[in-house]
Amino acid sequence: MSGADVEEQLRESGLRVTRQRVAVLTVLHDHPHTDTDTVIRQVREVAGDVSHQAVYDALRALTEAGLVRRIQPTGSVARYEVRVGDNHHHVVCRSCAAIADVDCAVGEAPCLTPSDSHGYLIDQAEVTYWGLCPECAAAAAS
Numbered sequence: 001m002s003g004a005d006v007e008e009q010l011r012e013s014g015l016r017v018t019r020q021r022v023a024v025l026t027v028l029h030d031h032p033h034t035d036t037d038t039v040i041r042q043v044r045e046v047a048g049d050v051s052h053q054a055v056y057d058a059l060r061a062l063t064e065a066g067l068v069r070r071i072q073p074t075g076s077v078a079r080y081e082v083r084v085g086d087n088h089h090h091v092v093c094r095s096c097a098a099i100a101d102v103d104c105a106v107g108e109a110p111c112l113t114p115s116d117s118h119g120y121l122i123d124q125a126e127v128t129y130w131g132l133c134p135e136c137a138a139a140a141a142s
């Protein structure tokens, strides 16, 4: 993802192109599922001195515009990613909190279809798989 692509994405979403937004999007493209503090640290590495507030504002604008998805597994701080729109799920390590993407099992996951929708128009189901990542499982076994 080049800087030009990121700027294009911002323009297509009707957002003003700012140094902070370009930096936040670029960081999230390279590091999915990143929490706010880490985004701030990495944005400063690529864009120099940027305030906490500027990063918060950029994350909020990008999330509202649908360019960024905010996820918050139970017991975790909010994390952000640029893979949006496919309602994919996540697997979270109970030990080190590493997160990986799990594609949605469309039509084959009975638990995603409510037994009774109560007339609601359902457009999203939250599924989080919990366990141990390969590193932590290996460490636990040894």
Ligand SMILES: [Zn+2]
Residues within 6 Å of the ligand: 093, 094, 095, 096, 097, 098, 132, 133, 134, 135, 136, 137
């Ligand atoms: Zn782990």
Ligand SMILES: [Zn+2]
Residues within 6 Å of the ligand: 032, 033, 081, 083, 088, 089, 090, 100, 101
């Ligand atoms: Zn994800």
